[in-house]
Amino acid sequence: MPCIRIRCSPLKNKINVLKVGITPCSYTEIAKTIAGAIKTGTTIHIVTANAAMITAAWKDRQLSRCLDEAEMVTADGMSVVWAIRFLGNKAIDRVTGIDAAYKIFKQAEKLGHRIFLLGAAQEVLMSAVKVIQKQFPALILAGFHHGYFKSDTVMVSIIKKVRPDILLVGMGFSMQEKWIYNNKTSLDIPVIMGVGGTFDVISGEIPRAPVWMQKTGLEWLFRLLQEPQRLWKRYLVSNTMFIYNVLKMKLSGKGKWIQ
Numbered sequence: 001m002p003c004i005r006i007r008c009s010p011l012k013n014k015i016n017v018l019k020v021g022i023t024p025c026s027y028t029e030i031a032k033t034i035a036g037a038i039k040t041g042t043t044i045h046i047v048t049a050n051a052a053m054i055t056a057a058w059k060d061r062q063l064s065r066c067l068d069e070a071e072m073v074t075a076d077g078m079s080v081v082w083a084i085r086f087l088g089n090k091a092i093d094r095v096t097g098i099d100a101a102y103k104i105f106k107q108a109e110k111l112g113h114r115i116f117l118l119g120a121a122q123e124v125l126m127s128a129v130k131v132i133q134k135q136f137p138a139l140i141l142a143g144f145h146h147g148y149f150k151s152d153t154v155m156v157s158i159i160k161k162v163r164p165d166i167l168l169v170g171m172g173f174s175m176q177e178k179w180i181y182n183n184k185t186s187l188d189i190p191v192i193m194g195v196g197g198t199f200d201v202i203s204g205e206i207p208r209a210p211v212w213m214q215k216t217g218l219e220w221l222f223r224l225l226q227e228p229q230r231l232w233k234r235y236l237v238s239n240t241m242f243i244y245n246v247l248k249m250k251l252s253g254k255g256k257w258i259q
């Protein structure tokens with residue numbers, strides 16, 4: 001009999017940051033929610049949103065819909081964490097795609113959850129898989145596939161065939177959010193999460209910013225210096241727009257709890 005999955009209702013107490021509802025949560029809470037979804041047969045889509053994504057969603061209605069309907073949208077970026085405080089809310093944790101992915105690998109290894117990795121260039125993904133298998137030898141990888149496929153239908157059937165519990169999609173925003181949104185019903189997987197450039201970092205293809213830069217909110221600068229041509233617009237323009245809109249929101253007094 002086909003299994004009918006119930007959609008997990010969006011978690012309460014999201015915080016409004018430029019019309020995007022951010023879920024205050026820690027890595028531990030995410031891990032618990034994931035284990036719960038797999039156990040109970042609910043589905044959750046987790047988005048890690050930074051300032052660039054929130055700014056893009058301001059104009060891109062399709063992206064905005066993906067964020068609205070995701071069960072969890074975490075604050076991935078110190079600027080989002082700071083904006084939330086600045087708007088008069090309680091402090092929340094930063095939850096990034098890459099760190100969440102590591103927590104997920106660790107928990108999955110312990111609980112026997114099966115993971116599918118989708119995204120990045122073939123050779124990059126292969127290197128990432130090797131690193132992951134070395135670090136988490138008991139982890140069950142249900143499968144993996146690069147992110148440059150032609151047919152969504154074929155990709156969905158490849159993934160469905162191996163029935164993973166968790167699908168991590170690393171195709172960069174906003175492509176990955178839209179792909180997940182468009183395919184999550186047919187995928188019918190308990191946990192789907194967009195992880196951006198995580199496989200590039202795990203493989204060693206792209207270095208991660210030093211911890212002091214991550215903690216002081218300068219990770220974006222590190223990434224910008226690595227790929228200025230591709231990322232200048234995303235970081236310089238989007239971050240400026242983000243700060244401007246947050247200031248406007250503060251003045252209008254609308255940055256509080258929305259659910």
Ligand code: UDP
Nearest residue numbers: 119120121147148170171172173196197200
């Ligand atoms: N990518 C992909 N398919 C595509 C375009 C991009 O799999 O059609 C991958 C790309 O190879 C890289 C990741 O998506 O691994 C993009 O990473 P980026 O740093 O842009 O993501 P972000 O973390 O900023 O969302």
